[in-house]
Amino acid sequence: MVVTAIIPARFASTRFPGKPLADLMGKPMIQWVYERTMQAEVVDKVIVATDDHSIYDAVQAFGGVAAMTCGDHPTGTDRLAEVAATLKSDLIVNVQGDEPLIDPAMIEAAVRPLLHDPSIPMGTLKTPIRDAREFLSPHVVKVVTDHNDFALYFSRSPIPYPRDFYAEIDANPTKVGAFKHVGLYVYRRDFLISYPHLPATHLERTENLEQLRALEHGYRIKVVSTDLISHGVDTPEDLDRVRGLLTTS
Incomplete structure (x- = not known):
């Protein structure tokens, strides 16, 4: 099977314009994401999908592959689908595109079930919640399987x-x-x-969770558990935190 990783990257961002x-x-930052994705053994090709010429030029400058897409896609999935149709x-x-420390092993873990079972149309990842604030936060998406x-x-x-035992969450959220x-x-690809x-x-x-569309239409989503941690960048403060992690690693 041929596996292509597509990294959707937009210049516009409410909290952090131009973050790629x-x-x-x-x-x-987009180069970090690209290079780490390339390290995944199951991935044959990596493409950055963007509607911004400055991002396209930056990817080309470091030797990466980029594809220009329409600028009016409502979601990143629509942007992916436009590129996938040409592959x-x-x-x-x-x-x-905001995961500069993405672990290649996370990509491999998510891909493997679809390599072995052709009946699975879609897959993703989950990781245990150990922090009560994360469990209670509406900004953290939870999944049950x-x-x-x-x-x-x-x-x-x-x-x-x-x-x-709701009152015990603060003391022991892993319960x-x-x-x-x-x-x-x-x-x-066809899906x-x-x-x-x-x-x-x-x-x-x-x-406001697009993956629920698949479930409501009756499609199965394989969810692989991982203990690996991702460090997404939504704000300039998040980027400073990632810089600190790279400096101390």
Whole structure:
């Protein structure tokens, strides 16, 4: 199978405009994401999908591959689908452009189930929640799965809800057995191309979580558990934190 990783990258950002080009130890952040993604053994090719010429030029400058896309895509998945339609790949990996420390092993873990089981249309990752603030935060997306690690539901609310020992969460949040969703996705190419044409759904709009569209339309999502940690960059302060991690590593 041919596996292509696509990194959607927009210049516009409410909290951090131009962050794909933000300097990180002498390189634009998008280059860190690109190079780490290239290290994943299962990935054959990496493409940055962008609607911004400055990002396109920056990727070309460091020797990467970039593709210009339409500027009016409502989601990153639509941007991915536009590029995927031009490829002959079997699997498409969506790696977020604000993950400069993405561990290649996370990509490999998410891809493997789809390499071995052709019936799985989509996959992603989860990691245990050990912090009560994360469990309670609406900014942290939680996921619950069945015994075969297929997603039952994603939510911004605390799930599973610990009815009988809610007061104990602050003392021991691991008792809940909750998992945080890690926003890295793997799609079968044909499924990804059709995905933007699926009608938006009630739960998707209510939670503002696009992956719920797949579940509401009856598609299964494989969710692989990982103990690896990602360090997303949403603000300039997040970028400073990543600089600190690189300096001390």
